[in-house]
Amino acid sequence: MTTRELQMYWKKEKLNCKPVKLLFEIQSTRIAEDFLSKFVVYQIVIIRTGSFDGNKVFIERRYSHFEKLHRDLLKDFNNEMEDVLFPKKVLIGNLTSEIINKRMLGLKNYLEDLYAIKCVRKSMTFIRFFLDPELHEGYSCLRSGQYSKALEIFQHIVYLKEKLTQHKLILMVPPLCALVVCHKDLDEPEKAYKVGMDALSLLEKHTGHRYYMPLLETLVSLAYKLGKDFISLREKLERGEERLMRSLETEMKTLKEVAVKEHVH
Template sequence: WQRPSRRPLPTGGNVELCFEIPFARVLPSDPAPSIDGDAAGSSGTAATAAAVTTSSTPSGKKYVIYDVNVRLDGAEPDPHPTSIERRYTHFLRLYDGLRKQCPQLLQGVAFPKKVLMGNFSAELIGERSAAFESFLDYIVTVPSLRESEHFLEFLQGDELRRACQLLDERRNEFAVPLLESTFRILNKIFLDKSKCVLLLLCRLVAACTTSPIPHPESEKWAELALRRYEHVCDTDLLVLYIPLLQTCLHLWWQRGRDRSLLEERLDEMGKKGIKVKGGPTLAQAIHALEPRAETT
């Protein structure tokens, strides 16, 4: 199934967050591809890894995968759209979770019901796609829904679990594209210095720098994390700042860059009585703050 036309661009010079499902596809009962294989004609990419994460089913039955495009559109379409693949069950879990948490806010939401026949018809897929777009558009207009754990789980849950598993297996080269794609999605939806965005950014920096040879994009993400951490006040997130500085200090040394500013910052914090040496690594600090599958 393919959307017949793109959603109209916002008017009046506004920039709007847009969810669009440009296409959906029915996947056959073939075994799920390996992360090292050529799934979807791509190898070692976020799309490949995400396909493995979201498209497998233990029952071997056919199912529909919806490609959810996340964009910030203005007078021109978002030049860097990002997408995630989700099934009906992902949307249903999101709806059920929000309905239990905020029943009053979900009263007027029409969610497509399960059907016993015709699951794979183009008409039904089109109707569901339109309903899912409206549902996501509504969520981001209501702060309590937008900031809920249910919505965050919908946006990043599958990819983050897979990325953490890959990091635990020391397969960072496959984890990094997943984390990059997830970061770009969260960065479009939430504030630059929101907890979920900064935590994901620090995960990305850790994934890029824990290999013997840093990832080619490691400096870009590390520099962004340092900029984002300026004036951060969230006490939970501040526990990552010293490990982040130490990670960047080591990375700058590996790249032959000037480390004086980082060293000065660490010295300043040390003079304030903050422990700057002998602490956890960035990956360990992240794991302590939000334990998941990775153990580094």
């Protein structure tokens, strides 16, 4: 190995060992209004460092969403957040360029300060801030049969969860299964099967999970239709059905039935 090759090798090794973390950029805003007033909507770009991040995703939140996040987090992490600064409310001139630019920086720093606190970034309160509006819209579309729109939203949610829930990958299962339902109802069995197998890989050690049996049943049907190996999937399904019969559960729901009940308020 030449010196140049050795240098490139160690450079690659350092990149592979570089810890993955998230950065939050607020790169743009827009002025919106409801029937009461005008307000600023902030576009938050979430970037994963330490590895190539090909799925750039962003969300939009207004100041009141940040306020609610702050209040909710203080209930559980008041001591841990002692040094975290939250941008103060401005009663006059909050739509001026000067105030907007100042608040963009303040909110960016606020999110990064929160993410630096391990117990906060792993909390569902923090995670829900980035997901709840999108989840509400996605499941509303799914329940109303708007599968193309739901598909687009859930793909966005999957990209978000890939960044936010690496510590608990089982949280990826519901949106992945929602994608399976969308692909299946849009007559895209190959895509439904691929996403379903990704979800199943996360459930192998969680056979009691509410999605495990409905997902297996769907995958058996898809594998049979596509000419893939359905026998091993059917064997897992049969073992699951035996466990189901020994339990108090007597009826197995379909994947769609389980999915449409998610995120109902």
